[in-house]
Amino acid sequence: MKLKLTCIFLLVCAGTCSAQTATNTTAPTPTPPPTYKAGGTPIVIPTPTTDLVEVGDEGRGVMEVAVPDSNRLIAAFLLTQDLPRLTKGSDNPVLTKYALVEVPRAGEYSDMEVSDFKEMTDSASQELGAAMNSSFSETEDEFNRRLKDLNVNATVSLGKPVQLGALFAKTDAFGFGLITQVTVGSTSTDMAMAAAIIRVKKRVLFAYLYAEYKNDDTVKFLRKASEDWADAILKANQ
Numbered sequence: 001m002k003l004k005l006t007c008i009f010l011l012v013c014a015g016t017c018s019a020q021t022a023t024n025t026t027a028p029t030p031t032p033p034p035t036y037k038a039g040g041t042p043i044v045i046p047t048p049t050t051d052l053v054e055v056g057d058e059g060r061g062v063m064e065v066a067v068p069d070s071n072r073l074i075a076a077f078l079l080t081q082d083l084p085r086l087t088k089g090s091d092n093p094v095l096t097k098y099a100l101v102e103v104p105r106a107g108e109y110s111d112m113e114v115s116d117f118k119e120m121t122d123s124a125s126q127e128l129g130a131a132m133n134s135s136f137s138e139t140e141d142e143f144n145r146r147l148k149d150l151n152v153n154a155t156v157s158l159g160k161p162v163q164l165g166a167l168f169a170k171t172d173a174f175g176f177g178l179i180t181q182v183t184v185g186s187t188s189t190d191m192a193m194a195a196a197i198i199r200v201k202k203r204v205l206f207a208y209l210y211a212e213y214k215n216d217d218t219v220k221f222l223r224k225a226s227e228d229w230a231d232a233i234l235k236a237n238q
Contacts, residue, residue: 052077194226
């Protein structure tokens with residue numbers, strides 16, 4: 001099975017927002033991670049990092065603008081302080097860290113065997129740079145079309161991606177990354193992305209983790225966080 005790998009960056013603007021610090025002396029009872037369906041199969045998806053929260057049905061509907069037509073969004077995570085901006089329909093959301101989990105529409109109900117997954121990730125590893133470069137112009141056009149359909153008066157342009165190459169490779173998970181400049185109007189922000197292709201319960205997930213790029217520490221964080229997230233998803237579904 002050959003799947004198109006497409007990366008879309010949300011409308012990301014440099015800005016400020018203050019995080020609210022909650023004070024609670026009683027430790028809350030841990031709640032189990034929620035379950036989402038991919039190809040009719042229930043899959044547990046833990047939170048990628050402790051400061052991100054899943055946006056829920058309403059928020060997911062808004063985040064769909066960042067998902068290519070070839071994929072279906074099943075989970076989205078934002079910083080806690082950014083969630084109200086999304087659900088209240090802010091015209092200028094500040095999203096400098098977020099995560100998306102998608103499934104390919106074409107192969108959502110197909111069983112992905114170990115051999116199929118290896119073939120797919122081997123191909124992705126060899127063609128990663130060319131595939132990402134060619135998809136970015138399509139990504140930009142598609143995203144701007146969606147913004148226009150939503151009557152959002154903004155145009156997004158994406159800089160040439162800097163490939164970070166493969167971040168990790170395992171039997172059921174493969175990670176890669178890149179950095180690109182996202183320009184909205186006169187504001188430009190460097191964004192880094194770590195993506196993981198994960199085979200879980202014979203289904204394929206695309207798990208994307210984004211963060212504003214500041215320095216090499218951003219890349220180190222994404223490399224570890226994306227691998228830890230892939231491991232957590234696999235462990236939760238054993």
